[in-house]
Amino acid sequence: MVEDLTVATVALTMVSASFPFYLYGAWIMIDTEVVTWDVLVYHLKFIVVGLTLNTLPVVLWMGPRLINEQQFGGLAALHSFLGLQAYALLLFALTGIYHILQAKRRLNLYDDPDPDIALDDIHENMPAWRFRLRVGVFGYVVFWILAYVVGIMRYVVLYQIF
Numbered sequence: 001m002v003e004d005l006t007v008a009t010v011a012l013t014m015v016s017a018s019f020p021f022y023l024y025g026a027w028i029m030i031d032t033e034v035v036t037w038d039v040l041v042y043h044l045k046f047i048v049v050g051l052t053l054n055t056l057p058v059v060l061w062m063g064p065r066l067i068n069e070q071q072f073g074g075l076a077a078l079h080s081f082l083g084l085q086a087y088a089l090l091l092f093a094l095t096g097i098y099h100i101l102q103a104k105r106r107l108n109l110y111d112d113p114d115p116d117i118a119l120d121d122i123h124e125n126m127p128a129w130r131f132r133l134r135v136g137v138f139g140y141v142v143f144w145i146l147a148y149v150v151g152i153m154r155y156v157v158l159y160q161i162f
Helices: 004-031 037-068 074-106 126-159
Strands: none
Touching: 004 037, 004 126, 037 074, 074 126
């Protein structure tokens, strides 16, 4: 059987590797003046890789292991709480993303972008959807970083790295 430290190190490496994908995916959207369908798909390629690298260790190793732990407290509880908050805010962001995609597709603004149309003029609820997107993504990143730091602390304490 693979030693626990080895699996923990692989999980830590995968979660750590997800962050540059998130950063580059965000940079694509920040750096782009007009978001076309190609830009959106290119952005999502990096975000999906980051989410996969982050979520696989959570679902396949961290979650099941946490349920089986004898004492669920301290850093484990904090790490779980922060991680769950991150994913909850990601779901909140998706509620905005879904409606924005739907409205922009309905007007064919991804294939034929019109720089003269203000994003908030596309639909009456667009400001609320964009707010959801911003709050959700920002919240996800903040809670992801906090969960990551606590996860590093747990790794160091559990496996007595230093």
